[in-house]
Amino acid sequence: MSESYSVVNPCHMCMPMGSVLAFRGIADCMPLFHGSQGCATYMRLYLAHHFREPVDIASSALSEKGAVYGGAANLKKGLKNLMTGYSPKAIGVATTCLAETIGDDVAQIIREFRQEEPSARDLPIIHVSTPSYSGSHEEGYAKTLQAIVQALAVRGPPGDRINLILGSVISPADVRYLKELLQDWGCDGIVVPDISETFDGPRSERFSRIPEGGTPLADVVDMARSREILTLGGRFQTPSAGGYLEEAFGVPHRALPLPIGLDNTDLFIGEVERLTGLGLPRKYDLERGRLLDTVVDVHKYLAEVRAAVFGDTEIALGVTKLLCEVGAIPAIVATGSNSSDFVEAVKVISPRSRVLNGVDFSDIHAEIKKVGVDVLVGSSNGRQISKKEKIPLVRVGLPNSDRVGVGRQLILGYEGAGRLLDALTNVLLDVGSIY
Amino acid sequence: MSVIQIFEGREGHIQRKDGTDGASALSCSNESLAGAVSQRACVYSGARVVLNPLADALHLVHGPIGCAAYTWDIRGASSSGPDLYRTSFSTDMKELDVVFGGEKKLFRALRELVAQYHPPAVFVYSTCIVGVIGDDLRAVCKTATQELGIPVIPVRSEGFKGNKNEGYKAACQALMDLMEVGEPSDSEPGPRSVNLLGEYNVAGDLWRVKPLLEEMGLEVVAAFTGDGRVRELQRAPKARLNLVQCSGSMTHLAKMMEEKYGIPYRRISFFGLSDISQAMRTAAKFFGLEAKAEEIILRETTRVKPAIEGHRSRLEGKKAAIYMGGAAKAVSLVRGFEELGMEVVIIGTQTGDRDDYKKISCIVKDGTVIIDDANPLELRELLIKQKADLLVAGVKERFLSYKLGIAFCDFNHDRTTSFEGFDGMVTFAREVDLSINSPVWKLPVERPSPAAWSVDARSKQNVSSGEAGANV
Secondary structure (H helix, E strand, C coil), rough: CCCCEEEECCCCCCHHHHHHHHHHCCCCEEEEEEHHHHHHHHHHHHHHHHHCCCCCCEEECCCCCHHHHHHHHHHHHHHHHHHHHHHHCCEEEECCHHHHHHCHHHHHHHHHHHHHHHHHHHCCEECCCCCCCCCCCCHHHHHHHHHHHHHHHHCCCCCCCCEEEECCCHHHHHHHHHHHHHHHCCCCCEECCCCCCCCCCCCCCCCCCCCCCCCCCCHHHHHHHHHHEEECCCCCCCHHHHHHHHHCCCCCCCCCCCCHHHEEEEEEEEHHHHCHHHHHHHHHHHHHHHHHHHHHHHHHHHCCEEEEEEEEHHHHHHHHHHHHHHHCCEEEEEECCCCHHHHHHHHCCCCCCEEEEEECCHHHHHHHHHHCCCCEEHHHHHHHHEEEEEEEEEECCCCCCCCCHHHHHHHHHHHHHHHHHHHHHHHHHHHHCCC | CCCCCCCCHHHHHECCCCCHHHHHHCCCCCCCCCCCCCCCCHHHHHHHHCCCCEECCCEEEECCCCHHCCCCHHHHHECCCCCCHHHEEHHHHCCHHHHHHHHHHHHHHHHHHHHHHHHCCCCEECCCCCCCCCCCCHHHHHHHHHHHHHCEEEEEEEECCCCCHHHHHHHHHHHHHHCCCCCCCCCCCCEEEEEEEEEEEECCHHHHHHHHHHHHCEEEEEEEEECCCCHHHHHHHCCEEEEEEHHHHHHHHHHHHHHHHHHCEECCCCCCCCHHHHHHHHHHHHHCCEEEEEEEEHHCCCCCHHHHHHHHHHHHEEEEEEEEHHHHHHHHHHHHHHCCCCCCEEEECCCCCCHHHHHHHHHCCCEEEEECCCHHHHHHHHHHHCCCCEEEEEEHHHHHHHHHHEEECCCCCCCCCEEEEHHHHHHHHHHHHHHCCCCCHHHHCCCCCHHHHCCCHHHHHHHHHHHHHHHH
């Protein structure tokens, strides 16, 4: 890409967005942005469009006065009101660019708040620095996961639990799938963060102020003494919560790609097998067999179909791998995040792909016009390109603001791979570009 | 005693109309309470909402990526031609820009974008950190205007410097700046020319209203800013009358235009049969076109009445809750619900001022709860307490309503259906009817226990949980 001074149609979001997606995966945790009111409202709106769920994010609602004299008073008041209104068991405080630029010492303000407010003494208040002018939502998510374990995990006698850290943002259905898989295995696992219910709540007579679900706080505390940690995704962002736990508490840690596609899922399943010493439950053997059956069913439809894949790094990488497995051509693989490791990783899987790193949708659009593709796979932000170029878009990842079913969309595991291949094939059959 | 009690300091913002003059003293127009999850956005948001529908302008956000990312093509304002406004432009400020200032980057971005997109004008929005680090937007824009030969207009929308209302004002100022540099047009607006202020053409609203006005004999010079074009807006100073719909966002502009160009203004609304009729009468009176207006009003009302009556028969007596950004829409909705035979039990706004709440208090019935700058917890309590059957609000409130088992209608800028004009009211009535009377609310939320599985018991269960739906 030539040097540019502007971003046209961004393919990434800001760090605080990532922090909410992590905080909301912890049971009874309420996120609060230290900054201007608008940040919380905009991200609530964005996430409401995506998940079709109520999304409450508090704000310290800094005004001009706060910007000049510092935001301590507002932040303390915000924390206090949040406790009154929501009775959270933990609060996640993420900074916005305003708070960072005026230079508030958030850690110190929280310490003072604890001293002044006896009821907050035992309440975990997790602080993470997430200025919007640095990194992307992917870094914000990684930083927040690290902040969560750093704040909560406590050393103890070695336990026997296996710890799954979800290093990339995946759908509620994906999280449910992983949890069920561990359960089916009879494996006592900790899954962090768990948005399977908090962002996909059932309708019920009980409608609590903070959505039910999420990783129990006690489980996060327990992470320091788990037997082993597997991080799925998140390999291109720093820091790494798993890496921290390994360093601080000596828990063995391995980072794997998201289990998208056959090979990645085999890798993940193999790890769980190694860790549990138990064989794969028959249910998943059947699923694997069905996926192999599916790839054969669709291989001629998808052979040499050219795709542009875009979105978060690990999802883009996993989808690329899956496309290669069925003989499709991931002609363009793009992400809005900045990571040279990502570029290398794509090259290993798909040497002939055009890899775009740290780009916006105008770059992706230009590349699509240059090399030509049959299908787009990525977030709903590809919809304008899809419409202009009349190329179908299979929606995967965040955001998906114009279609329903995000909570139910499974792309992980053997089952998810099969479903994604179905969706891809069907959309191409719909538009008649394959027969 | 306050109606509900959740947060200390919010008592004065929530009142029940009880026949006395209480609501006129409702607390409003102040900063949102920290930690209370206000539904309000920021100054930038206010400015962006007002200016964004200007379809051929280039809207450049000078700030970090978030401000541009979350406002990219999320609004329902339609364009009949150019779609540059649906493209998101940002200077994507990074650490270095924050430390060393972003003026150079902004200038280079302007140069590069104008060369590539050839817009007739550029709006440059400032964001929170621009306000803190002190980039001189005005100076950069001035230089860019000179070098690039098109108006490059700064929008003073630092997010933290007030609420959405300040953003409206910043946008109005930017629009004044744009009109100021307009070149003379070949065709002057005629003697019966109007501008429509606060008409954003959401879901094509404008296209239902404009033909009615044109049939009356009016010339619509420019809509601010729905389906707007830079050149059209620059002709606006020569129009004879400004019709102001969304008064919260545009009264400021109307006043400035009156002062500067001598254009009088009238407040109107195009939503609801009585309000659209009243709007047409207001314009007709100004230009002496009463007879023609009455003819159209009668014809159109007669035409749409049967359809509306059909929906009314299924909606009569149902209870509506209104939570809007601005007060003008909220007021218009009260009359709209009256036309459907529905009762308003809650009414609130994000940014209403003292006068707005006085007006609201006058038009709602005793027992109605009036709320300023609500939050999800308060809305939830009130919806349950007031036994609302329907909430009219925006996307953020939609899923709260659904989780409570309450029907919903989106009346915000995100909506995809047009509600203005005579046909718009039919669409609105239909949408409200379809949501309130949907079978989904009658499905049992709690699974019937095995003991209840005789046919009689089951039908009873359905009925009772349908009613309970609104009372969760």
